Amino acid sequence: MDTELLAKLAAPSDTKIVLSVVDGLGGLPDPRTHRSELETANMPHLDRLVTESVCGLTIPVDYGVTPGSGPGHMALFGYDPLHHEVGRGVLEALGIDFDLQRSDVAARGNFCTLDAKGKITDRRAGRIPTTLTAELCQQLSQIELPGVKLLVEPVREHRFILVLRGEGLEEGLAQTDPEREGVEPLLVQPTSEKSKTTADFVNQFVKQARDVLSGQAQANGVLLRGFAKYPDLPSMPEVTKMRAGAFAVYPMYRGLAKLAGMTVSPGGGTQESQLEALKSRWDDFDFFFYHFKAADAAAEDGDFRAKVLALEEYDKLIPKLRELGADVLMVAGDHSTPSQFAAHSWHPVPFLLHSKLGTVDRVEQFTEAACLTGALGTFPARHALSLAMANAGRLMKYGG
């Protein structure tokens, strides 16, 4: 259901919905055992929950599309991720808990190595340590341009963000990274007339950055890409008439929830402490987003065993999630991350919806293969929210 229809059908109610996202939930069978991470893990609580739920598989974005964290979460928050894009610069800023303003333009930056002629010899500046990057960002932050404020913050290794703050800034800018070595960085080109002033600011920054960094051996240049402003999303709480709270250890996921208009609880701590925080705010919200990271982190490292252990850790949280007594509890993934790929993938993601209505299907295990036979079938992830709202008695009838 698109957000316009959702806004039309959403009705206030006292019911509560919990969306528990297991990052990188889906996987693929280990070629030796023919069993996926979910099929290998010992998950007694999920095994029990699944028999009292309806299941399916979600397609985060589209057939064959491997989603980043942004679109994967946006879909579960009810947005069509193809129509509501979150720019790279913005995602990078969210990832370091940067307090991005609506009028800011953010870009993702790399330190790079330039030769005497200004040609790129290493697009990643030998992956300089984060500590050096932090120091250099400090220096670049001193650059002053009339009419705009420049903020430069380290991310990790050679990566940083550049944020331009001021009035009338526009995101329509092409990248300066030529994506190959042996050539000079590109000048920023505005993609439309109205971003011309912003392009001038960026080009002046890049030029002055070269001066500031001239004493550096490796990191004597910068490459910029993913210029983006805060996306103009319809507010999920307004659309759904639900007060929504987000509970996540890592900044990226709190940031995505903030983009959707959710109230974001302080981050950090452990999965357990975030779940405690959620519980303590039970009366304050109707919708709760709870993020679990470790499964994706293990799978991104290509560590099948670690992902299995992470899933088993998640399983231990299930009794606490159930104790909350939500009208609807969803266990979902933002995308699959098969350990063999050591990367995100396009594969449909197991999904479970437990409702006080008590509807069940015949799925008995929370695995990729079993969820395929679930009553919900294989469906676009962006419909999970409307299914949950229907089950929570929060949607009116359509048509007379």
Added chain:
Amino acid sequence: MDTELLAKLAAPSDTKIVLSVVDGLGGLPDPRTHRSELETANMPHLDRLVTESVCGLTIPVDYGVTPGSGPGHMALFGYDPLHHEVGRGVLEALGIDFDLQRSDVAARGNFCTLDAKGKITDRRAGRIPTTLTAELCQQLSQIELPGVKLLVEPVREHRFILVLRGEGLEEGLAQTDPEREGVEPLLVQPTSEKSKTTADFVNQFVKQARDVLSGQAQANGVLLRGFAKYPDLPSMPEVTKMRAGAFAVYPMYRGLAKLAGMTVSPGGGTQESQLEALKSRWDDFDFFFYHFKAADAAAEDGDFRAKVLALEEYDKLIPKLRELGADVLMVAGDHSTPSQFAAHSWHPVPFLLHSKLGTVDRVEQFTEAACLTGALGTFPARHALSLAMANAGRLMKYGG
């Protein structure tokens, strides 16, 4: 398939298609027996038919969307119900067999109770009996306004329809029902400049209605909503190149068929007599819509047992439906109506397609759970018509 593509691919043929709609077909398991209405009913003829058919589940409108009768039927007639909305006023008019003209604007009305200050004390006027409503409608029909004809017809209890007939009338009007008591009814506001004249007519009617009703204790005011004109739908017979006939006991379903451009057989009588009527017109049409009401009526009353009995009654009609010898016979539902909800629901609806081509799947029971494993999968209801046409040899190849 959208109507544009359908129109492009549809080819004339001698084949015949029967769409048998069981209103409110789908249900949910009884918590005590764990069996749904369809799983409980004894339906030997459907059991037989299903083994000679292919099955699936239809999604009437969208995930989580509970459809009214309008969108539920429109989808089975091949329309995307999100793009072809049927206004409330029109539906209400169809429901009482009112002969709505293309230029009419129809609204749904409530008699209400107003206090001495004109504030609403009961939005439903104590649910006055239909006989009194009929009498009051008779009185309101005497109201004369220059430039427009006013028609007021009773529906049931406190409900009636107001139809404005004339030239240049527009449907863009906000409701006068404030949806709460203790305040005055709203004046009709035009939602665009061009519906200003129509708004004036309605406000004059409401004012005069107050005078006419001034002697009434309970029903001394009116509330209006759902202003709508006859929707501008592509004609289903033209799009599909099929002469289409509709056979239904109740006016609402004949009305919906009429909106789609079908030829509507006289209503009333019994399910059997409507089926006889269909049989007698076998040579006159290529497509036959046959509506069966009792399952929905029982489920809307929350009566599980009555729905089971209704389904068993329907089962007895199956041999007669099969005797017709259609090239394609579909058994479908416009939406689910679980008896436990005593209301329509969003759940996918069992669907069966029997074709002279003889293709079958492994489904052996016409139930929600069994249809989930059918060859047709879970699919939008608006594709049922194109599947039927394909099976009836009525669709050309797409592309060279």
